[in-house]
Amino acid sequence: MTLRTQQQIRAAIGYGVGGTFCFLLVLPLIWVASTSVRPISEMTQVPPVVLPQSITFDAYVNIWEAAPFVRYFFNSVFISASTAVIALSFAICAAYAFARFRFRGATTLLMLVVMSQMLPGSSILIPLFQVIRNMGLLDTHAGMILIYTGFAIPFCTWLLNGYFRAIPEDLEQAAMIDGCNRFELLWRIILPLAAPAVVAVGTFAFLLSWNEFLFAYVFTKSNALTIPVGLRAAFLGQYVNKYDQLFAASLIFSLPPIAIFVSLQRYFVQGLTAGAVKE
């Protein structure tokens, strides 16, 4: 057998096995989605019915009537969007400094930034609680935005630094002769060129706070409660578990991350493999 025919057989097997694998991978989600469209009686049937016999979209309507869920939804959107905007603007400036200036302590600082990307949230949970409490920001949107911004800045800076470095410096030198200051250079030349990357990085900052659980669980009670924590409060009671609504809400909540990841696939894979794979 030649290498060529071997390759063709392997490609055929690849599609078959790969397709099956993808199906198995999303099967749990399909099961959960089918739970969300069943009437209660059918949901708690023993043994479970694999294919739903009657379909109802009641759960998707009812979740919005469970009053707190609307608020949790708003909180999630507000906190995540604000985090994305603030973290992004701070990280853009910091990344520009790392990419274009030589200054004392640059390497050390950049190393620290990379390190703090991997900092476990639970390891600073207790002092962070005190910081937020002493600032009077427990259970506030501002408090959560502040924390998430802190956790988003390192990876935003690290990724943007890579993109900025890839932009040739000649463009800026020409503009500098025309009398632009550093800030104008960043705003007028770098940002337009790096726009898609900047949007991608900002989106991941959004997701970081959208999906976060631990801090939201410990630092919020009701006012700034986000969906990851609110799911239990809204749908799992002491006596009744509204599984259909829990999963309807979970799926709606999962749509933005899935849509974002799939549409920004290229940036995501790039960011993930940056530094790990030789180019």
Next chain:
Amino acid sequence: MITKQLQQKLTPYYFLAPALAVLTLIILFPIVSNLLMSVHKVQLLKGGEDEFVGLGNYTRLLGSSTFRGSVSASLRFTFLSLPLALVLGMGMALVFNEIRRARPVFTAFLLVPWAIAPVVTGYMWRWLFHDSFGLINHFLMTVGIIDTNVPWLAQPDTAMAATVVANVWRFMPYITIMLLAGLQGIPGDLYEAAHVDGANIVERFVHVTLPQLRHVMAVVFLFATIWMVNDFALIFIMTEGGPAKATLVVPITVYRFAFEHLRLGRGAAAAMILLVFLLSVSAIFIRVIFADRRRQASE
């Protein structure tokens, strides 16, 4: 003239200031503060000075069966998940590597488990592992592997197994994506050469693929270790650390010590141990990355 020079020297710091201010408040200060708390007996309610106790919190912690149990739970959770996810991820990367057309479609599927919140993953697997309404028991019964429903999340060993399954589901796609990117970077002539030398498919994998992927695998291994040891949400939603503390991993213990038993000093000491462990892992990671950069630059 001097002021202008000084101005220029200060410019980068202006750009860094907002980010550094936030990082100092949210990350740097809490790390230092955590270190200090871990050597004090923290009086939460009484107020007043905290009493310095040296390594007292640490010795108590190491003597406590809860903490030792949680270290063991964390290690079991991580090092049962990792090999499974690595082997499956490698298998899938090899399969996906054969797919030339429409690969983004397949990758899109891979991104789904990785994109959704750990909380959702937790609720989803809790439902799948539900003893009477769950799909998993139903499937195993139908196939004939079990004859009565297994209460997965109510028994120590099966609860650990269930969280590991959910965790592998979540991480394997990440590993596949990374290894796939690595596979793509392997020059095709290496395989041609091996083929000419008469190497069969297994030999080509062992002598060409694996050595070429060494670097990516190191990165994946370290990153996944950090993320898995650090997991709170997935396990907390599925089991809350139970039953009988079987899945009580270190991050959940830190939370319990501090916010349920109000032992802040002890919680801080546990957090410190976690931090030192994970920072050493990431220090290794950074050495690997930076050493490689330097090597690439010098080549």
